[in-house]
Amino acid sequence: MSNTSKFETLSSELESRLDDLFREDAPPAASAAPARPATTPDNPLGELKKTVLSIDWEITPETIDSFQDHIRLLKEAFQRDKIISMFLQILGSLGQYIKTSRNNVHPSTFTVLNSVFARLEEIVTSPTMPAPARKKLLQAEMALYQDLRDKILKRRASAQPRPAGKAAVTAAAPAAPAPGAGAPPEALAQAIEELKVFIRSELKTLKEELGISARRT
Amino acid sequence: MSYTLDQKQLDRIEEILKTDLIDNGVRCVFLIDMAGNIVTNLDNGEKQHDIYSLAALAAGNFGAVSAMAKIIGESEFSLLFHKGKKENIHFNKISSEFLLITIFGNDISLGFLRLKVSESVEQLKRILEALMTAHA
Amino acid sequence: MAFVNLKTKVIQVKIVYYGPGRGGKTTNLEYIYRKFQQRINSEMVTVKTHGDRTLFFDFLPFDIGMVNGYNIKIQLYTVPGQVKYNATRRLVLRGVDGVVFVADAMAVCRGKNMQSLENLQENLASYKKNLNALPWVLQYNKMDLLEQGIPLLPVEMLEQDLNREFHAPHFTASAVKGTNVAATLKKIISLTIASIKKELL
Numbered sequence: 241m242s243n244t245s246k247f248e249t250l251s252s253e254l255e256s257r258l259d260d261l262f263r264e265d266a267p268p269a270a271s272a273a274p275a276r277p278a279t280t281p282d283n284p285l286g287e288l289k290k291t292v293l294s295i296d297w298e299i300t301p302e303t304i305d306s307f308q309d310h311i312r313l314l315k316e317a318f319q320r321d322k323i324i325s326m327f328l329q330i331l332g333s334l335g336q337y338i339k340t341s342r343n344n345v346h347p348s349t350f351t352v353l354n355s356v357f358a359r360l361e362e363i364v365t366s367p368t369m370p371a372p373a374r375k376k377l378l379q380a381e382m383a384l385y386q387d388l389r390d391k392i393l394k395r396r397a398s399a400q401p402r403p404a405g406k407a408a409v410t411a412a413a414p415a416a417p418a419p420g421a422g423a424p425p426e427a428l429a430q431a432i433e434e435l436k437v438f439i440r441s442e443l444k445t446l447k448e449e450l451g452i453s454a455r456r457t
Numbered sequence: 458m459s460y461t462l463d464q465k466q467l468d469r470i471e472e473i474l475k476t477d478l479i480d481n482g483v484r485c486v487f488l489i490d491m492a493g494n495i496v497t498n499l500d501n502g503e504k505q506h507d508i509y510s511l512a513a514l515a516a517g518n519f520g521a522v523s524a525m526a527k528i529i530g531e532s533e534f535s536l537l538f539h540k541g542k543k544e545n546i547h548f549n550k551i552s553s554e555f556l557l558i559t560i561f562g563n564d565i566s567l568g569f570l571r572l573k574v575s576e577s578v579e580q581l582k583r584i585l586e587a588l589m590t591a592h593a
Numbered sequence: 594m595a596f597v598n599l600k601t602k603v604i605q606v607k608i609v610y611y612g613p614g615r616g617g618k619t620t621n622l623e624y625i626y627r628k629f630q631q632r633i634n635s636e637m638v639t640v641k642t643h644g645d646r647t648l649f650f651d652f653l654p655f656d657i658g659m660v661n662g663y664n665i666k667i668q669l670y671t672v673p674g675q676v677k678y679n680a681t682r683r684l685v686l687r688g689v690d691g692v693v694f695v696a697d698a699m700a701v702c703r704g705k706n707m708q709s710l711e712n713l714q715e716n717l718a719s720y721k722k723n724l725n726a727l728p729w730v731l732q733y734n735k736m737d738l739l740e741q742g743i744p745l746l747p748v749e750m751l752e753q754d755l756n757r758e759f760h761a762p763h764f765t766a767s768a769v770k771g772t773n774v775a776a777t778l779k780k781i782i783s784l785t786i787a788s789i790k791k792e793l794l
Binding site: 295296297298299303342343345347349350351354 | 481482536564565566567568569571572573576
């Protein structure tokens with residue numbers, strides 16, 4: 241059969257099909273396929289990772305509480321490992337800061353949180369990592385953490401010119417208080433104080449244990 | 458249905474968007490109605506987009522996604538967010554009439570953005586709901 | 594372009610109803626959906642504004658059934674007609690295989706019809722398509738308004754305005770009453786399938 245006549249057959253078949261369709265009953269249609277649940281691999285930080293990812297997507301009291309719960313559990317599990325304990329301590333402080341600051345949390349907090357967690361995960365999943373490498377990772381994250389703390393203090397100083405403990409406050413032009421709901425200044429000041437105390441004590445411990453004399457600014 | 462916003466209301470809306478979002482690192486924010494009309498828009502001065510097309514497409518996109526939600530038995534989705542390599546877009550319904558669209562880079566986490574957006578939305582709702590009631 | 598799955602022997606064809614705002618595109622689909630729902634057994638999806646104007650698209654998919662060993666699935670879309678939704682219209686036109694241009698026969702809409710046709714050509718051009726090479730039909734809608742005494746454009750004028758260089762098939766219609774709605778649809782489906790005959794033979 242030539243193409244032309246093949247096509248004519250097709251056309252007439254189509255025409256009568258269309259006539260039928262728009263006149264008589266036609267065959268019914270499709271169905272859907274079910275989904276399969278995902279499974280997560282076993283990993284000491286697996287549950288904590290979930291909470292970190294949750295926080296990245298949504299900050300709620302539940303996600304923060306879950307995060308802090310997992311930190312507590314991991315602190316117990318890794319209490320003999322000083323480096324890991326310190327990572328967990330930093331994460332714990334960040335969690336506490338986020339919880340108390342709520343809407344006034346500094347945007348860079350989450351970058352630091354994700355970075356600290358990523359380095360911790362690297363260390364935990366590389367049990368053969370030599371001690372100097374681990375220390376180096378910790379130092380880098382502590383630097384980030386201190387950097388964040390400085391940013392928070394600076395921001396607080398320019399928003400509300402009030403002395404916060406021993407921190408020097410730059411003289412700022414009188415500024416209107418930040419609009420919108422947020423944690424009261426006292427809670428924020430307290431969170432920052434806690435951070436400062438923690439950093440001082442941990443740096444001291446770090447210096448003693450690792451024999452480092454230089455202080456990072 | 459029609460609505461009119463006076464200068465004072467628009468100023469107040471822009472102030473909220475600037476303080477909560479632009480000042481916290483959001484690149485661009487626009488408040489639109491569900492038909493894709495722009496109520497107001499702000500950006501951080503870095504990049505200019507074709508916001509009229511963006512608004513029409515955003516409204517269409519939101520509408521299409523809402524239709525998808527209903528097909529799968531949800532009344533609506535609580536998160537509509539598109540992640541790019543450098544820029545991301547987040548949609549938030551303010552009321553049955555208005556949408557808040559934010560464009561932000563990777564220096565802000567989604568969680569943080571959602572936190573700030575929900576704060577803004579609470580304030581915007583008060584202004585916009587009063588407006589819709591007045592014109593109902 | 595028509596999507597042909599040689600393995601499952603399924604062909605999907607996209608037909609878009611285009612035209613000025615409030616011209617009757619959605620009404621066409623609604624009529625088809627209402628009248629033939631049991632036969633075509635599909636759900637219609639609409640993305641509308643609160644004012645009942647198409648915001649994104651209306652969508653009505655259905656199977657024609659087996660033709661020459663292929664299962665042909667037709668996907669009908671409408672576009673939002675209002676001028677401001679041009680970006681959306683362009684998006685919906687992507688991959689179009691056939692067009693029904695629904696012109697509003699009311700005299701006051703003469704300019705809008707021509708503007709909309711020009712807009713269609715521009716948007717098609719962005720996909721390197723044009724009306725000379727694409728299956729399309731014209732529908733001159735709202736003929737029912739004649740009996741209400743509303744001034745309508747004569748068919749000759751509509752043809753002159755919109756169809757003089759194309760000589761595409763045209764139908765006078767009343768989407769709200771259903772007059773020639775099915776005929777328009779049958780014609781565009783025939784033309785579109787004819788244009789992809791190579792895939793079917």
